[in-house]
Amino acid sequence: MLTHSQIWSAIDRLAERHGLSASGLARRAGLDATSFNKSKRVSADGRERWPSSESIAKILAATSSSAREFVGLIDPEAAAPPATIPLVGWAQAGAGRFFTEDGMPSGSSWDEIEFPEPGPDKVFALEVSGDSMEPLYRDGDILIVSPGASVRKGDRVVVRLHNGEVTAKELWRRTARNIELRSLNADHEDRLVPLSDVAWLARIMWVRQ
Numbered sequence: 001m002l003t004h005s006q007i008w009s010a011i012d013r014l015a016e017r018h019g020l021s022a023s024g025l026a027r028r029a030g031l032d033a034t035s036f037n038k039s040k041r042v043s044a045d046g047r048e049r050w051p052s053s054e055s056i057a058k059i060l061a062a063t064s065s066s067a068r069e070f071v072g073l074i075d076p077e078a079a080a081p082p083a084t085i086p087l088v089g090w091a092q093a094g095a096g097r098f099f100t101e102d103g104m105p106s107g108s109s110w111d112e113i114e115f116p117e118p119g120p121d122k123v124f125a126l127e128v129s130g131d132s133m134e135p136l137y138r139d140g141d142i143l144i145v146s147p148g149a150s151v152r153k154g155d156r157v158v159v160r161l162h163n164g165e166v167t168a169k170e171l172w173r174r175t176a177r178n179i180e181l182r183s184l185n186a187d188h189e190d191r192l193v194p195l196s197d198v199a200w201l202a203r204i205m206w207v208r209q
Contacts (some may be wrong), residue, residue: 002074004048008041010073011051011059017073018063019207029062031055064121064149064205086110087142090129094164103147103160103200113142121146123205126158133168136184141209143168145202156184156204161197168204 015025015036022036034040041049060070086105092098100106105124113125128141136156137143145158151171159181160166169181169191179198181191 004041004050006074007051008036010070011036011056013073014059014063014065014070017206017208019209025059025063029055029058031058083115084112085115085144086124087113088124088126090127090166093126093158093160093166099160099200103202115144121149121205125208126202128168131185132188133184137168137207138209141207143204144206144208146205147200147202149203149205151201151203157181158202158204159193160199160201161193162199163197167191171201 011025012022015022018025018028020028022038023033026035027033035055036051043049056070059065060067087110088098088105098106098109104122110124115123115125123144123146126143126145128137128139128143130139143158151157151174153171153173155171156168157171158166158168159179167181169183171179172182172190173180177195179193179195179201181193183190
């Protein structure tokens with residue numbers, strides 16, 4: 001039997017997986033920031049309030065999550081064992097010989113971490129090194145990135161250049177010749193990078209902090 005607490009716990013777990021509070025998840029989905037507050041889960045007369053199917057659909061879309069993933073969050077103990085994905089160090093990401101042309105790690109020499117089935121997008125984990133992305137991403141954080149995912153203005157991305165430089169920034173503009181990247185750290189400059197210098201670009205899908 002599906003319970004009220006299971007549904008709300010799944011929403012909380014989804015928010016946590018993406019480094020968000022319940023309010024942050026609601027805002028990302030275009031909902032009122034208080035939609036998932038604990039005070040909204042029970043009415044003044046003690047009746048249980050359930051999230052609408054529309055709200056759940058919106059948070060799944062906003063986090064690029066599947067219904068299957070959400071079901072797994074409802075009852076984690078009953079879910080199938082999580083899949084594993086490659087875990088790449090920041091310095092390793094600069095070594096182009098370890099990657100395919102589409103930006104995925106090649107070979108079998110990588111460490112791995114457990115991660116739920118990501119759906120149609122191929123993903124791998126990238127461990128942050130250094131402080132150039134603070135305060136958003138800190139040394140040791142794990143970014144889950146997808147080189148094949150569609151990228152739009154405002155998305156956070158990891159970019160590897162042909163010279164081996166790897167950086168994480170916000171995609172601000174993309175033309176036929178260049179990409180404009182906004183720095184996540186105010187102490188570092190924004191960048192205008194010719195597309196000819198880009199080896200691969202991967203959208204940041206999730207972060208584990």
